[in-house]
Amino acid sequence: MSKPSSSKPSSSSINRRGFLAAGAVAAGTVSMPWVAGAQAKTIKVGMPTILSGRVAQLGTSSRNAAQMEVEKVNAAGGLAGRPIELVIRDSKGQPQEAARVARELVNSDGCEILIDAEASTGAFAVHEVARDLGVLCIHTNSETSSLTADPKLRLPNAFRCARQGIHDSAVGGTYAAEIANARNLTRWATCSPDYAYGRDTTAEFVMYLKRFAPKVEVISEGWPKIFQPDYTETITKLLQAKPQALYSCLWGGDLTSFIDQASIYALFSQMQFYAVNMADYTALTVVKNLPAGIHSGNRYVKTFPATPQNAAWGDAYRAKYGEYPTNWAWQNGVVINFLAAAAKKADSADGKKLADALRGLKIDSPLGADGTITMRAEDQTIVGYAIGWGTTIAKEPYVPEMKSTPWQRIFELEAEWKKEKGFA
Amino acid sequence: MMRPAFRDALLGLTGFLVLAALPLVFVSSALIDFVIRCAALGLFATSLNLLVGYGGMVSFGHGLFFGMGAYSFGIIMQRTGMPIPLAILLSLGVAALVALVVGAICVRLKEIYFAFVTLAFQMLVHSMIIAWVPVTGGDQGLRGGIPRPPFLGINLADQKQLYLFAAALLIIGLLAMRHIVSSPFGYTLRMIRDNPVRAGFLGIDVYRTRLTAFVLAGMFASLGGVIMSLFVSGAYPEFAFWTMSGEAVFIVMLGGTVAFLGPMVGTVLLLLLNDFVTRVAEHHGLVLGIVILIFALGLRKGLLDFVMDWIEARRTRRGAASLVPAPSPERIAT
Numbered sequence: 001m002s003k004p005s006s007s008k009p010s011s012s013s014i015n016r017r018g019f020l021a022a023g024a025v026a027a028g029t030v031s032m033p034w035v036a037g038a039q040a041k042t043i044k045v046g047m048p049t050i051l052s053g054r055v056a057q058l059g060t061s062s063r064n065a066a067q068m069e070v071e072k073v074n075a076a077g078g079l080a081g082r083p084i085e086l087v088i089r090d091s092k093g094q095p096q097e098a099a100r101v102a103r104e105l106v107n108s109d110g111c112e113i114l115i116d117a118e119a120s121t122g123a124f125a126v127h128e129v130a131r132d133l134g135v136l137c138i139h140t141n142s143e144t145s146s147l148t149a150d151p152k153l154r155l156p157n158a159f160r161c162a163r164q165g166i167h168d169s170a171v172g173g174t175y176a177a178e179i180a181n182a183r184n185l186t187r188w189a190t191c192s193p194d195y196a197y198g199r200d201t202t203a204e205f206v207m208y209l210k211r212f213a214p215k216v217e218v219i220s221e222g223w224p225k226i227f228q229p230d231y232t233e234t235i236t237k238l239l240q241a242k243p244q245a246l247y248s249c250l251w252g253g254d255l256t257s258f259i260d261q262a263s264i265y266a267l268f269s270q271m272q273f274y275a276v277n278m279a280d281y282t283a284l285t286v287v288k289n290l291p292a293g294i295h296s297g298n299r300y301v302k303t304f305p306a307t308p309q310n311a312a313w314g315d316a317y318r319a320k321y322g323e324y325p326t327n328w329a330w331q332n333g334v335v336i337n338f339l340a341a342a343a344k345k346a347d348s349a350d351g352k353k354l355a356d357a358l359r360g361l362k363i364d365s366p367l368g369a370d371g372t373i374t375m376r377a378e379d380q381t382i383v384g385y386a387i388g389w390g391t392t393i394a395k396e397p398y399v400p401e402m403k404s405t406p407w408q409r410i411f412e413l414e415a416e417w418k419k420e421k422g423f424a
Numbered sequence: 425m426m427r428p429a430f431r432d433a434l435l436g437l438t439g440f441l442v443l444a445a446l447p448l449v450f451v452s453s454a455l456i457d458f459v460i461r462c463a464a465l466g467l468f469a470t471s472l473n474l475l476v477g478y479g480g481m482v483s484f485g486h487g488l489f490f491g492m493g494a495y496s497f498g499i500i501m502q503r504t505g506m507p508i509p510l511a512i513l514l515s516l517g518v519a520a521l522v523a524l525v526v527g528a529i530c531v532r533l534k535e536i537y538f539a540f541v542t543l544a545f546q547m548l549v550h551s552m553i554i555a556w557v558p559v560t561g562g563d564q565g566l567r568g569g570i571p572r573p574p575f576l577g578i579n580l581a582d583q584k585q586l587y588l589f590a591a592a593l594l595i596i597g598l599l600a601m602r603h604i605v606s607s608p609f610g611y612t613l614r615m616i617r618d619n620p621v622r623a624g625f626l627g628i629d630v631y632r633t634r635l636t637a638f639v640l641a642g643m644f645a646s647l648g649g650v651i652m653s654l655f656v657s658g659a660y661p662e663f664a665f666w667t668m669s670g671e672a673v674f675i676v677m678l679g680g681t682v683a684f685l686g687p688m689v690g691t692v693l694l695l696l697l698n699d700f701v702t703r704v705a706e707h708h709g710l711v712l713g714i715v716i717l718i719f720a721l722g723l724r725k726g727l728l729d730f731v732m733d734w735i736e737a738r739r740t741r742r743g744a745a746s747l748v749p750a751p752s753p754e755r756i757a758t
Contacts, residue, residue: 051706052706052707052708052709089702089703090702090706090708092702094662095565095656095658095660095662096652096655096656096660096662096663099655099656099657099658100457100461100656100699101702103453103457104454104457104699107452107453107454107457108452108453108454120564121563121564121565121660121661121662124564124565124567124658125565125656125658125660127567128569128656128657128658129656129657131569131657132581132583132657144564146567152568153567153568195554195562195563196557196562196563196564
């Protein structure tokens with residue numbers, strides 16, 4: 001008996017050929033990473049970040065800034081002679097996916113360094129991967145203070161190159177208290193997202209505010225859910241409470257929605273508004289009618305620090321990607337500068353030697369308060385970055401002037417906080 | 425003829441041996457991670473299928489037990505440091521207790537009401553996890569890693585040993601569930617699914633049977649959660665969020681509800697898709713959405729069910745062609 005296929009020889013041979021071709025393509029695709037790995041002595045740097053969902057814009061800006069700096073470093077010879085290859089993956093903002101992607105980057109893709117560009121929950125998950133695998137890992141987007149401040153969580157191979165909640169609160173509290181004392185603003189309200197970041201940051205801000213302006217009392221608290229679309233309830237509650245000033249650490253789309261909705265009720269003509277996360281281009285450019293006089297911490301604006309280097313950095317980014325950098329962007333740019341400087345100091349791209357070199361390393365940076373940023377040795381987190389508060393105007397440069405607090409003062413306040421928390 | 429239970433055990437043992445031999449053939453950490461995740465999600469999805477496929481109870485809140493397993497195991501290990509097997513048993517106990525309470529309220533309800541009340545309980549637990557910061561770590565999850573002290577010479581801090589451990593738990597879990605669905609209890613459950621009134625007239629306590637199934641499903645889901653928490657060395661609120669339940673429902677749809685291993689096939693498929701697509705495409709949501717559409721509109725059933733039906737149909741055709749024109753037997757859930 002003949003095989004059924006023999007009656008149609010032509011179609012069968014095409015199928016087989018097609019199958020073989022598909023197989024070859026598949027084999028080629030699968031083996032590509034190994035071939036690539038064997039060809040050059042590139043150093044692969046893995047970067048899990050959020051490229052989908054509501055925070056995608058920030059994740060994309062992290063990727064952009066890191067790539068921009070990598071190009072510069074590679075043009076100058078790479079990490080101790082080894083060109084950097086960024087391997088970037090989306091974690092969708094899910095911690096278990098962040099852990100999976102981070103493990104895969106190290107175990108399958110051969111990444112020797114992790115730049116963890118995750119928001120906080122993802123960062124804690126990647127932190128555990130770093131603990132398990134012992135790979136050099138630098139968190140670039142989590143601002144949760146305990147990530148580096150809590151000695152129980154500390155790892156010799158994990159660093160943070162991002163601003164920290166406690167620093168922002170110390171500066172914000174000091175700044176707000178000065179104005180509160182001068183203008184006799186005693187009745188305050190808060191409106192922050194209802195999750196750990198919102199609650200912790202608000203509590204720290206209020207703590208410093210009350211400390212430097214003892215007459216202040218908080219008469220109303222609003223805790224809208226994160227990603228809540230409608231703030232009418234919170235806004236009417238605020239209008240009824242009639243505070244003289246309002247603090248908020250809403251961010252991104254939440255902050256812009258809140259401002260747009262509150263503007264309808266003319267909320268900002270009735271009270272001073274302190275929004276720590278306002279001065280980021282993602283928020284500044286999205287608000288329909290940006291009210292003048294909103295007080296904000298600097299996230300990223302190219303006018304602070306007011307140096308030609310910073311303006312040039314922001315403009316270069318804009319020229320390349322068609323928009324201004326974000327707060328996440330500068331942090332992911334600076335981390336590449338840190339790696340380059342550490343490789344130069346250690347004359348090696350080995351993770352362990354890089355970690356040793358990073359501890360206490362000071363680099364020149366347009367984002368530094370005095371033109372430098374330091375990776376503090378004791379808790380392996382950056383200090384000395386530009387940090388300040390100012391008020392907005394409706395168009396560029398949006399925040400013409402920022403007022404900064406000297407880092408020495410921030411250190412004192414931070415040390416007290418650490419003592420209270422049992423971290424020091 | 426071999427007894428079914430013996431055959432299943434033999435198949436399970438073979439499955440385990442194959443899994444155990446895999447790392448010897450392919451030296452790849454990614455493969456090891458993949459199988460561990462498959463074990464966690466596979467147990468979770470198969471346990472959901474106990475309710476959906478065998479009990480006819482579509483639960484939208486099954487992630488509750490997955491999260492419960494991860495959290496209770498993580499908290500027990502971080503706070504007491506008791507031996508891991510004991511902690512796992514205790515976590516299963518906690519999940520069973522919670523399932524008993526939730527089930528006692530839910531299983532009386534029909535269809536959409538059952539689905540929504542389970543969802544409501546899940547959101548309740550999710551909110552508790554977020555709010556009870558001193559115990560659960562709030563929305564940052566359980567931080568600082570889950571200690572994995574060696575027991576009986578097994579060190580789960582070593583990924584290879586964790587792999588074998590997860591594979592063993594998966595096989596044991598699947599065998600246990602297989603045993604449950606092939607037992608008289610399993611058939612009673614199917615009867616209730618098809619016609620609860622009739623089952624009641626036959627003297628079956630419908631409520632108790634459903635509740636038992638609910639508790640058992642909750643326990644196996646929490647075992648999946650335990651494996652996941654061992655894998656990520658932590659526990660996160662997302663584990664108990666509705667999206668987690670949605671993922672399990674999707675897996676069951678993808679793999680099939682009739683064949684016992686349908687959800688397992690679905691798990692492998694989903695994870696492969698997820699890992700591959702996120703690697704090559706930025707808009708992976710689009711690709712996954714299209715795949716869902718293909719399954720929902722094209723196959724109209726899970727992959728394994730489709731394959732089984734196809735084999736069955738072919739066999740029937742052959743049977744019809746060879747002399748005896750027998751009427752095709754109705755396929756029953758196995």
